[in-house]
Each structure stands twice: as C-alpha cells, then as structure tokens.
Amino acid sequence: xxxxxxxxxxxxxxxxxxxxxxxxxxxxxxxxxxxxxxxxxxxxxxxxxxxxxxxxxxxxxxxxxxxxxxxxxxxxxxxxxxxxxxxxxxxxxxxxxxxxxxxxxxxxxxxxxxxxxxxxxxxxxxxxxxxxxxxxxxxxxxxxxxxxxxxxxxxxxxxxxxxxxxxxxxxxxxxxxxxxxxxxxxxxxxxxxxxxxxxxxxxxxxxxxxxxxxxxxxxxxxxxxxxxxxxxxxxxxxxxxxxxxx
Numbered sequence: 001x002x003x004x005x006x007x008x009x010x011x012x013x014x015x016x017x018x019x020x021x022x023x024x025x026x027x028x029x030x031x032x033x034x035x036x037x038x039x040x041x042x043x044x045x046x047x048x049x050x051x052x053x054x055x056x057x058x059x060x061x062x063x064x065x066x067x068x069x070x071x072x073x074x075x076x077x078x079x080x081x082x083x084x085x086x087x088x089x090x091x092x093x094x095x096x097x098x099x100x101x102x103x104x105x106x107x108x109x110x111x112x113x114x115x116x117x118x119x120x121x122x123x124x125x126x127x128x129x130x131x132x133x134x135x136x137x138x139x140x141x142x143x144x145x146x147x148x149x150x151x152x153x154x155x156x157x158x159x160x161x162x163x164x165x166x167x168x169x170x171x172x173x174x175x176x177x178x179x180x181x182x183x184x185x186x187x188x189x190x191x192x193x194x195x196x197x198x199x200x201x202x203x204x205x206x207x208x209x210x211x212x213x214x215x216x217x218x219x220x221x222x223x224x225x226x227x228x229x230x231x232x233x234x235x236x237x238x239x240x241x242x243x244x245x246x
Contacts, residue, residue, distance in 0.1 A: 006133075006225065007082040009033040009074070011065065011122065012092030014043035016188055017140070020214035021089060021221050022058070026050045028222055032058040033078045035092065037065065065092055065118035066110070075125045085129040087225050090119035090162070091140045095190060097151040108154055115158035120165060127173065136178040138221055139166045141235060143185045143243045163235050170233030178232040180224050185239025187212045207241030 008025050012018045013034035019042070022032045032050060036043040043060045050058035061077040063070040078085045094114040098107045119139060130137065144152065145159035163181060170179040186202055188211075203209065216238050224231065237243045 004029060006030045006086035006135075007033065007078050007084050008087040008089065008225070009035065009061070009078050009085060009126070010089045010091055011035040011074075011118070012037075013089075014039040014046055014060075017184070017214045017217050018089075018091045019046055021091065021218045022046060022050070024215070024218035024222055025087075025225070026054070026058060028226065030087075030225075031082045033061050033074075033081070034058065035061045035063060035074055037063065037092070065122075066113045068118070068121045071118070071121050072125045075122070075129065079129055084133050085126060086133045086135040087138065088122060088126045088130065088135070089138045089140070089221065090122060092118065093140065095152075095155055098154045099151045100153055103154065111154045112158045112161075115155065116161040116165065119162060123169060127177065130173075131176040134176060136180070136225060136232075137166075137169065137173075138224055139163075139179070139181040140217070141166070141181045141183045143183050143237055143239050145183065147243065166235060167233050174232060178224075178229075180228075180232060181235040182217055182220055182224070183235055183237040183239070183243075184217055185212060185237065185242045187214060187217060187238070205242060205245050206239070207245060210240065212238060212240055 008030050010018050010022055013022045014036040022034055026032050034043045034047055047058040047060050059081050061074045063074045092114055094110045139162050141162050142159045144156045145163045148156040166179055166181040220238055
C-alpha cells in the first residue's frame with residue numbers, strides 16, 4: 001500500500017455502475033471493499049479479478065442494508081482488512097415504479113430504505129474513520145431527484161432526500177470530510193426492461209443524442225476522490241445535458 005492508496009467502500013458494488021467504479025478506482029491504485037446483498041457470485045468474481053492484478057487489494061462484504069444492524073460490520077470489514085477507510089460510495093439502490101394507487105408499505109420501506117435510510121446509517125458508522133483519514137463520501141443520486149419520473153413518486157422522493165442529505169452532511173461534516181453526489185442520467189437501462197419505443201424517445205431528449213456509459217460515472221467519482229480537495233456539497237449531473245431539457 002502506497003501513501004496515496006485509499007480504501008474505498010462501494011455499496012452495491014458487484015454489478016453495473018458499482019462494478020465499473022470498483023474497477024476504475026482499483027486501477028487508480030486504491031483498495032476496494034465490494035458490498036453486496038445477494039450477488040455473491042458477481043462480487044466474488046469481481047474481487048478475484050482485482051486481486052489477480054494486485055494481491056490483497058479487494059474484499060467483499062455482505063449485508064442486506066435494510067437490516068441496519070449489519071451495517072457496522074460492513075464498515076469494520078474495510079478497517080480490519082486495510083487499516084483505514086477513506087471513501088464511502090453510497091451506490092446501492094432499489095428502483096421500480098410505484099404508482100401511488102398501488103403503493104404498499106413494503107415498497108416504501110425498500111425504496112426509502114435503500115436510497116435514503118441506509119446511506120444515512122452507513123455515514124453514521126463510517127464518519128469516525130473518515131475523519132481520521134480526511135476522507136470523502138459520494139452519493140449516487142439520479143437526475144429524477146429534481147425532475148420526477150412518471151409512476152416513480154417514492155423512488156424520486158427518496159433520491160431527492162439523498163440529495164439534501166448530501167448537502168446537509170457536507171455542511172455538518174466539514175472540514176474533515178467532503179460530501180458530494182453524482183447524478184446519472186441515461187447510463188444503463190434497468191435490467192428488467194427491454195428496448196422499447198419509449199427509450200428512443202428518451203434519447204431524442206438528450207442534447208448529446210446518446211446514452212452515457214458506466215465509465216462516465218466512474219471517471220467523475222475518481223476525480224472527486226483524488227483531484228477535488230476543494231469541492232464539497234455539490235450534486236453533479238452526468239446526463240448528456242438531459243437535465244437542462246426536462
């Protein structure tokens with residue numbers, strides 16, 4: 001471990017954008033803790049890939065973040081394995097429509113729990129370690145936190161709450177800890193959706209006229225971690241300009 005090596009905990013880090021953030025940050029020389037809920041095989045494969053490139057540089061941590069009692073153990077995994085925690089990336093998220101007429105308490109608990117409650121409790125337990133390292137927190141939000149998506153009132157509200165949590169924590173945790181958020185637009189389609197005409201309509205509304213890629217999110221996250229010591233309290237959209245068109 002070099003003086004510039006940081007320990008980064010990524011929730012929901014086994015797949016999709018989380019996986020790309022792990023690979024990008026590992027490639028930048030950092031140690032990675034890949035949190036997962038049920039994606040054990042994907043997490044193990046990813047960690048094996050990283051450790052093959054740099055031995056003992058990545059580990060997994062299992063936790064259902066709806067059970068806040070297991071959150072301290074996730075933080076402890078990072079500190080016990082690498083001796084420190086420098087970065088917490090709150091990436092894990094549930095996402096699905098909940099038309100208000102069909103809202104059930106389980107949907108509410110899942111969407112608010114994964115997108116707002118869990119990040120808050122992760123910060124609670126990580127803060128003392130992040131203070132020791134002058135660390136940072138990055139929350140992955142959504143452009144629809146500001147401009148709601150049809151039939152997603154609870155998801156959008158939870159992400160809006162995470163935006164405000166970002167700003168509030170940036171104020172409360174300064175100067176020791178920086179807190180920022182990254183707000184993706186059309187980066188990856190949801191896994192359970194197929195290509196539809198609606199997706200074509202979405203692409204037409206993006207000034208850059210194309211989707212982004214997980215690498216676009218990961219490169220910004222790396223910048224915020226390694227090259228932005230004077231940036232805190234910001235929510236940065238990575239959306240090809242779509243947020244100015246909604």
